[in-house]
Each structure stands twice: as C-alpha cells, then as structure tokens.
Amino acid sequence: MKQERLSVDVAIVGAGPAGLSAARAAAKSGATVAIVDDNPRAGGQIWRQAATAAPTSAAAERLAILRQPNVTHLAATRIVAETQPGTLLLEDDERGLLLDYRTLILCCGARELLLPFPGWTLPGVTGAGGLQALIKYGLDVRGQRTVIAGSGPLLLASAATARQAGARVSHVLEQAAWGDVAGFGAGLWRWPSKLAQAAKLVTAVYRPDAHVVEAFGDKRLERVRIRHGDREFDVDCDRLACGFGLVPNTVLPSHLGCRIENGAVAVDAHQRTSRDGHFAAGECTGVGGSELAMVEGEIAGYAATGQTAPLAALVARRAHWQAFADSVRERFAIREPIRRLARPDTLLCRCEDVRFDTVAREPGWTAAKLQSRCGMGACQGRVCGAAAQALFGWTPPVPRTPLVPARVGTLMLDGAASCDGA
The missing domain is CATH 3.50.50.60 (FAD/NAD(P)-binding domain)
Structure with missing residues (x-):
C-alpha cells in the first residue's frame, strides 16, 4: 500500500455545495487547497449527477474549481483520525495519506433521518x-x-x-x-x-x-x-x-473538539468554530438547503484566507437564507404520532437486529450499546443513533479513533497505531 503526505494551506472536508463554494473563495487568495470527500464524484447529494448527465449551471460553476492548479480533489477518500493538531489521517482504496493543513473548513453535510x-x-x-x-x-x-x-x-x-x-x-x-x-x-x-x-x-x-x-x-x-x-x-x-428530514453530520467536528449545540456545529458570524483555525459551513452547522450552504461556504473560504472585503455582503445574504431554513424547521417539525409508530418488537438497529423495546429502556446511547450491541453493526450507528437521538433525546458520545474501519497499514502511519478503539 502506498504511503504519502500532502501539505496545504486550506483543507476542506466535503465536496458538496458548501465545500465547493469554500474552495472557490479560498483559492482566489492563491492558497493551496485540498478537498476531501468520501464519494467518488463531487457535488454532494444535491448536485451528484448520473455519470452521463450534465450538471446544472450552479453546480458546473462551482465544480470548475476542481480544475484549478492550486486545488487538489481527494475523491473516494475517508477520514480515519486526527493524528496530531493540523494533520488528518486519510485512506482511499489504494493508499494511506497524511494531510497537513494550516486551516480546516468542515463541510460535512447531513444525513437522512430514518425513524x-x-x-x-x-x-x-x-x-x-x-x-x-x-x-x-x-x-x-x-x-x-x-x-x-x-x-x-x-x-x-x-x-x-x-x-x-x-x-x-x-x-x-x-x-x-x-x-x-x-x-x-x-x-x-x-x-x-x-x-x-x-x-x-x-x-x-x-x-x-x-x-x-x-x-x-x-x-x-x-x-x-x-x-x-x-x-x-x-x-x-x-x-x-x-x-423525516436531515440531521447534521457532526462526527468529525465532534472528534476534533468543535463545540456542538442543538445537534449542529456552533459557529460565529464568519463560520469559525470553537477550535482555533477550524471553520464549518453548510448542513453540518444546521440544515438549511443548498443556497444557505453555498453562502456559508463562501464566508468560510474568504474568512479562512483573510479576504475580508466580501464578508459583510455575504453575511447579509446568509441571513436571508437562514430565515428560509428557520421556516422549514418550524413548519415541518416531527409530530408526536410519528414518534410513537414503532412497536416494542420493531427493530431500531437493523444491522444488529436490536428491538425498539430493548433500547428504549436504557438511560443513554452508551448503555444501549453495551447491553444490546445497538449501533455496533455495519452503519456504526449512523441510522439507529440518529433515530435514538430524535426519539429519546440522547446525546451521542464524542467519536473515538478510528472514525471509520481502516487498514492496519493506514493506522501505522505516523504513530496512528495508538488508536484507542471504536
């Protein structure tokens, strides 16, 4: 297995609307940019097209950033862990890779809520x-x-x-x-x-x-x-x-120590997280649609590279689309009858065949995993964990290394073998 190291000024996690917009803004400064995404094609869920389909104009405009000489797109690449401050351990189908960065922009998106x-x-x-x-x-x-x-x-x-x-x-x-x-x-x-x-x-x-x-x-x-x-x-x-809508992906931000509030990454007016040098944009900071994600990505990209001139106008535009997101959240909130659909024998964790009543009597997520193996199957709690959080109000624990299943050769890179278990 090949072992490599890449150093950039700005690393961006996620190649959806927020990540591509952040890359486009950051690259204007001349900074070197790496975009990491676990999907083989860029665009995120909303812009991901069939292989033979032409992208929309908005998507094509932002996908063009992948052809810039100062931008590297690491497709089909998974983030395994942070090995030390400013370094991420990555893996694709052929190699392990250490990615060094000065600034990180988290555009981790969201996943669907299944109840x-x-x-x-x-x-x-x-x-x-x-x-x-x-x-x-x-x-x-x-x-x-x-x-x-x-x-x-x-x-x-x-x-x-x-x-x-x-x-x-x-x-x-x-x-x-x-x-x-x-x-x-x-x-x-x-x-x-x-x-x-x-x-x-x-x-x-x-x-x-x-x-x-x-x-x-x-x-x-x-x-x-x-x-x-x-x-x-x-x-x-x-x-x-x-x-039943979307929930922010906060596994990596939580792993990196970014503050999570109301199930999303907490950010300031310029998309800075609670961790210095780390920004976040798009659905991981709160689900709001592609327009909000794009403007948040632009703010993060400009702020991360010290380009302050465009920020005031973008902040005003963000408020416009944030109001739309707030309306969606208020009007389409999950009603109580939906929360009562599961019967005692309904499976909550489909990977490990764990019944609803087995999990519902536990005091929290960690106890549920210890007593029932809930969340320990192939999806690693991505489906049942989100459902349990929505149904029971449980707070998920901070994710531990490795964040995804990884090869031993990858974990050996740069002392990463000190992983503390899943």
Missing part, C-alpha cells in the same frame, strides 16, 4: 433522499408503484426524481399538518427561487397530515398502510421512500 415503524426494514423500503441517490447511481424504477412519505421539501424533490426515472408515484405523504404546510407555502414569496421551484415540483398526489403507519410484505415490500387525518387505508406498492 422506525413496523416493516421499515423490508427490501424495497428506503429513505426519500436514499431513493434519489439510488436512482442517480442507476437504480431502475421504471413502472414501479412508489409511495414517498415523511417530512419536509425533500419529499417533493424525491418524487420528481422518481417520476423522471419512470416510477409510478401514487402518494406523497407529508406528516406536517395542513396549516403548517399552507403557512410555509404562503411565506415563499420571500424567496422567489424557492417559490418557482415549489411550483415545478408540486403534484396532485401530495397530502399533508398523512404518514405511513406500517409496511407489509413477505420477502419484500408489497403494500403500506397509510393514515390520512382520521382515516386509514392500504395501498399496494413496490417501493416506499420514507425520510
């Missing part, structure tokens, strides 16, 4: 964002009877992606009440681009105050039970995409 309900582990059931990603990577859904359910604007985007790929989308179920959805729509005039986007995505099968109660099937999904208002009914389907 347990009877039948949610059946083949054919995915997250709403998960279905989008699968389609972009080539999943054939042509002719499949599809139900989209959960909460938030992502549902309409997921439904549109599925329809464009040939799926027969029969229901889009939003758990938020009619009043909240109507109030959100009435306020969209403040963000004309979002209003235009909503007008394109809206569908006649969209239903607020509705959610999936249970999924049924023998070897895979066959039908779902829907509750709409006070009425329940069954719908035959081949695929269910069910997600």
Whole structure:
C-alpha cells in the first residue's frame, strides 16, 4: 500500500455545495487547497449527477474549481483520525495519506433521518433522499408503484426524481399538518427561487397530515398502510421512500473538539468554530438547503484566507437564507404520532437486529450499546443513533479513533497505531 503526505494551506472536508463554494473563495487568495470527500464524484447529494448527465449551471460553476492548479480533489477518500493538531489521517482504496493543513473548513453535510415503524426494514423500503441517490447511481424504477412519505421539501424533490426515472408515484405523504404546510407555502414569496421551484415540483398526489403507519410484505415490500387525518387505508406498492428530514453530520467536528449545540456545529458570524483555525459551513452547522450552504461556504473560504472585503455582503445574504431554513424547521417539525409508530418488537438497529423495546429502556446511547450491541453493526450507528437521538433525546458520545474501519497499514502511519478503539 502506498504511503504519502500532502501539505496545504486550506483543507476542506466535503465536496458538496458548501465545500465547493469554500474552495472557490479560498483559492482566489492563491492558497493551496485540498478537498476531501468520501464519494467518488463531487457535488454532494444535491448536485451528484448520473455519470452521463450534465450538471446544472450552479453546480458546473462551482465544480470548475476542481480544475484549478492550486486545488487538489481527494475523491473516494475517508477520514480515519486526527493524528496530531493540523494533520488528518486519510485512506482511499489504494493508499494511506497524511494531510497537513494550516486551516480546516468542515463541510460535512447531513444525513437522512430514518425513524422506525413496523416493516421499515423490508427490501424495497428506503429513505426519500436514499431513493434519489439510488436512482442517480442507476437504480431502475421504471413502472414501479412508489409511495414517498415523511417530512419536509425533500419529499417533493424525491418524487420528481422518481417520476423522471419512470416510477409510478401514487402518494406523497407529508406528516406536517395542513396549516403548517399552507403557512410555509404562503411565506415563499420571500424567496422567489424557492417559490418557482415549489411550483415545478408540486403534484396532485401530495397530502399533508398523512404518514405511513406500517409496511407489509413477505420477502419484500408489497403494500403500506397509510393514515390520512382520521382515516386509514392500504395501498399496494413496490417501493416506499420514507425520510423525516436531515440531521447534521457532526462526527468529525465532534472528534476534533468543535463545540456542538442543538445537534449542529456552533459557529460565529464568519463560520469559525470553537477550535482555533477550524471553520464549518453548510448542513453540518444546521440544515438549511443548498443556497444557505453555498453562502456559508463562501464566508468560510474568504474568512479562512483573510479576504475580508466580501464578508459583510455575504453575511447579509446568509441571513436571508437562514430565515428560509428557520421556516422549514418550524413548519415541518416531527409530530408526536410519528414518534410513537414503532412497536416494542420493531427493530431500531437493523444491522444488529436490536428491538425498539430493548433500547428504549436504557438511560443513554452508551448503555444501549453495551447491553444490546445497538449501533455496533455495519452503519456504526449512523441510522439507529440518529433515530435514538430524535426519539429519546440522547446525546451521542464524542467519536473515538478510528472514525471509520481502516487498514492496519493506514493506522501505522505516523504513530496512528495508538488508536484507542471504536
């Protein structure tokens, strides 16, 4: 296995809208920039296209930064640990790599919140964002009877992606009440681009105050039970995409000692974290959409490289998009009936087959892991940990080294063999 070392002025974690915008701003100073991303293609979930698809104009403008001579893109690369202040241990399929930096910008994004309900582990059931990603990577859904359910604007985007790929989308179920959805729509005039986007995505099968109660099937999904208002009914389907919004990815920022508040990385007016020389931008600082992520990335990139002139205008623009994010969070908050969908025998941790009632009686996440192996499977708690945090209010422990499974050869780099266990 090859062993290398790379030194840059600015390291950026994440090649989504925030990370690419941060790189674009930082590179204008002439600084050397490295962008680390665990996906093979840049763009994040929102801009990740099928291999044959042309990127949107906004994406193309920012993806162009990857061709600049002072920018290095480390694709399909995982962050294993911080070996010492200013050095990250990385690994890809062929090598271990030590990345030295003067300044770090964390654009770690978010992951989908999946909440347990009877039948949610059946083949054919995915997250709403998960279905989008699968389609972009080539999943054939042509002719499949599809139900989209959960909460938030992502549902309409997921439904549109599925329809464009040939799926027969029969229901889009939003758990938020009619009043909240109507109030959100009435306020969209403040963000004309979002209003235009909503007008394109809206569908006649969209239903607020509705959610999936249970999924049924023998070897895979066959039908779902829907509750709409006070009425329940069954719908035959081949695929269910069910997600309840997004939660910030804070594993690496927490590992680096950045302060976490309300489940997100805490930052100041210029996106600085509580750790000196470390900035954060985008969904890891609070879920708010691509427009907010891009402006936060720009602020972080300029501030990290001492380019202060553009900051005042960008801070004002950030406030505009932060107001949109606040509206989404308020109007699409998870309601109590959703939190009560799981039965005692419903699996919470699907990797280790741990039942809901086994975890629910524990006082916290660490105790749940010790008593049940919850969160110790393939996803390492990324699904069940977020669900437990949302359902029980547990605070996750600070992640330990190594952050991801890694080869022994990688862990031997620069004394990293002193890892203290997972």
